[in-house]
Amino acid sequence: MKQFLEGAVAIARTVAMCKPAVIAAYPITPQTHIVEELANLIAAKKLNAEFVNVESEHSAASCVLGASAAGVRVYSSTSSQGLLLMAEVLFNIAGMRLPVVMCCVNRAVSAPINIWNDQQDIVTVRDAGIILLFAEDIQEACDLHIQAFKIAEDKDIMLPVIVNIDGFILSHGFEPVEFPAQDLVDKFVSNYEAPYKLDVDNPMTFGPLSGPEYYLETRYAMQKTMENEVMKKIQAVADDFTKNFGRKSFGFIEKYKTDDAETIFVSMGSICGTIKESVDDLRNQGEKVGLVRVITYRPFPSKILVNSLNNAKKICVIDKSISLGLNGILFTEISAAFYSNNNGKNFPKISGYVSGLGGRDVSKEEIIDIFKQNKDVETEFLGVNKENIGSYI
Amino acid sequence: MFAKIITKPGTALNNKTGSWRTGKKPKFLHKNCTGCRSCYLLCPEGCISGSKKSYDTDYEYCKGCGICVKVCPVKDIEMIDE
Ligand code: SF4
Ligand code: SF4
Numbered sequence: 001m002k003q004f005l006e007g008a009v010a011i012a013r014t015v016a017m018c019k020p021a022v023i024a025a026y027p028i029t030p031q032t033h034i035v036e037e038l039a040n041l042i043a044a045k046k047l048n049a050e051f052v053n054v055e056s057e058h059s060a061a062s063c064v065l066g067a068s069a070a071g072v073r074v075y076s077s078t079s080s081q082g083l084l085l086m087a088e089v090l091f092n093i094a095g096m097r098l099p100v101v102m103c104c105v106n107r108a109v110s111a112p113i114n115i116w117n118d119q120q121d122i123v124t125v126r127d128a129g130i131i132l133l134f135a136e137d138i139q140e141a142c143d144l145h146i147q148a149f150k151i152a153e154d155k156d157i158m159l160p161v162i163v164n165i166d167g168f169i170l171s172h173g174f175e176p177v178e179f180p181a182q183d184l185v186d187k188f189v190s191n192y193e194a195p196y197k198l199d200v201d202n203p204m205t206f207g208p209l210s211g212p213e214y215y216l217e218t219r220y221a222m223q224k225t226m227e228n229e230v231m232k233k234i235q236a237v238a239d240d241f242t243k244n245f246g247r248k249s250f251g252f253i254e255k256y257k258t259d260d261a262e263t264i265f266v267s268m269g270s271i272c273g274t275i276k277e278s279v280d281d282l283r284n285q286g287e288k289v290g291l292v293r294v295i296t297y298r299p300f301p302s303k304i305l306v307n308s309l310n311n312a313k314k315i316c317v318i319d320k321s322i323s324l325g326l327n328g329i330l331f332t333e334i335s336a337a338f339y340s341n342n343n344g345k346n347f348p349k350i351s352g353y354v355s356g357l358g359g360r361d362v363s364k365e366e367i368i369d370i371f372k373q374n375k376d377v378e379t380e381f382l383g384v385n386k387e388n389i390g391s392y393i
Numbered sequence: 394m395f396a397k398i399i400t401k402p403g404t405a406l407n408n409k410t411g412s413w414r415t416g417k418k419p420k421f422l423h424k425n426c427t428g429c430r431s432c433y434l435l436c437p438e439g440c441i442s443g444s445k446k447s448y449d450t451d452y453e454y455c456k457g458c459g460i461c462v463k464v465c466p467v468k469d470i471e472m473i474d475e
Contacts, residue, residue, distance in 0.1 A: 097398060158395075196399055205400045217396035224394040 008033030014142040021072035024052040024063035030167040031079040031105040057082035061089035068098040071197030080107035094129030099152035116359020117167035119320040132298040252301040261290030267318040268294040278367035302337035355382040414457040432461035
């Protein structure tokens with residue numbers, strides 16, 4: 001049945017259907033509505049879980065780390081500064097191979113303080129060993145949450161998953177959302193049985209000191225898990241989801257009108273909705289344009305991306321984050337993917353655009369303009385207002 | 394794929410750490426000991442054992458920090474070269 005719901009509420013109700021046993025989170029805009037609704041569901045006895053109130057995101061992450069180590073399904077969500085405060089613990093969660101599932105409601109990072117959307121927060125922890133998924137709309141955010149538990153808790157994977165949604169655009173926007181039947185979710189996300197857990201009758205230490213003779217292999221094992229098990233599982237789970245829930249889930253990427261496209265946009269998150277409309281407009285004008293939307297950002301599906309983009313003449317990567325002093329994050333990684341897969345030869349021209357930082361609106365006209373101008377650029381900022389620069393006051 | 398990220402209790406019994414000592418170690422003289430147990434209680438390694446008026450350290454774990462020497466009220470422990 002479809003319900004017209006706010007994104008955060010829809011996500012919270014989806015998470016409740018996955019029955020986590022422990023939830024810990026600290027309020028931060030624009031994430032707060034997710035845990036607020038989860039707290040409501042627990043208070044109304046519609047979800048049998050422990051909600052732990054904490055005094056910071058560092059503690060929230062530590063709390064779900066501990067609960068996950070004790071062998072139960074856990075959930076948390078955060079945003080921006082909160083994610084940065086969690087950063088230390090997130091590396092611990094991944095390194096201890098604990099299947100924590102979280103939502104990051106993507107928001108700009110201070111300073112200056114800004115509560116609006118871009119994707120700078122999550123890319124700061126992209127190297128932690130977390131599986132990172134990006135939703136385009138609210139329905140997909142819900143669907144990815146259901147899949148996240150199945151991927152994270154797979155006995156051969158045991159890595160955290162963060163589902164990313166654009167702050168306000170998806171967290172506070174309203175959309176009709178299809179909710180699956182509870183028994184369908186129960187079957188898809190079966191009860192979690194931890195392969196290892198803290199147990200007084202069988203004591204173990206998680207994350208102990210690991211000297212030079214052991215540490216390197218912990219990272220080797222995580223990398224191999226990302227390359228092999230996670231790469232296999234993500235597509236399998238998406239296909240399984242499509243079959244069971246009757247709604248398409250793409251897995252790694254979505255290709256939109258790319259078959260004969262000579263110019264292909266690449267981006268991730270809700271901006272892809274705007275890009276799709278721009279593609280439609282350009283197609284109406286007879287232009288051969290398409291979009292490749294990155295859904296799985298870690299592990300980065302390099303080969304899949306290169307295969308889907310290789311026949312284009314021009315690729316325009318639109319980033320909502322930047323490595324200051326280098327380029328937009330996706331731009332760098334797509335370029336690297338082409339270089340390593342094609343030996344640096346014969347690949348399309350790639351241009352990089354940085355857009356929407358701190359919630360700056362990105363319009364269809366701007367996207368169409370990127371196509372029309374057909375520039376060769378690495379780090380072109382969209383919509384820079386000259387009046388805002390030049391003086392520090 | 395997994396690597397060693399979890400340890401079982403008792404690993405300290407297998408991993409002797411006394412070799413970390415650099416140069417000096419405590420010697421228990423067993424002359425004036427009053428059995429006050431200060432050394433036993435304050436050794437950060439927890440490697441001093443004994444009873445009544447006789448205590449000794451376990452050189453397989455002692456780090457040679459000298460705290461026992463410092464706290465012994467009757468100077469019944471002294472630092473010696475390895
Ligand atoms: S030297 Fe330090 S470690 Fe060794 S027995 Fe004395 S207090 Fe313990
Ligand atoms: S501190 Fe000195 S007197 Fe006290 S128990 Fe140890 S050796 Fe004996």
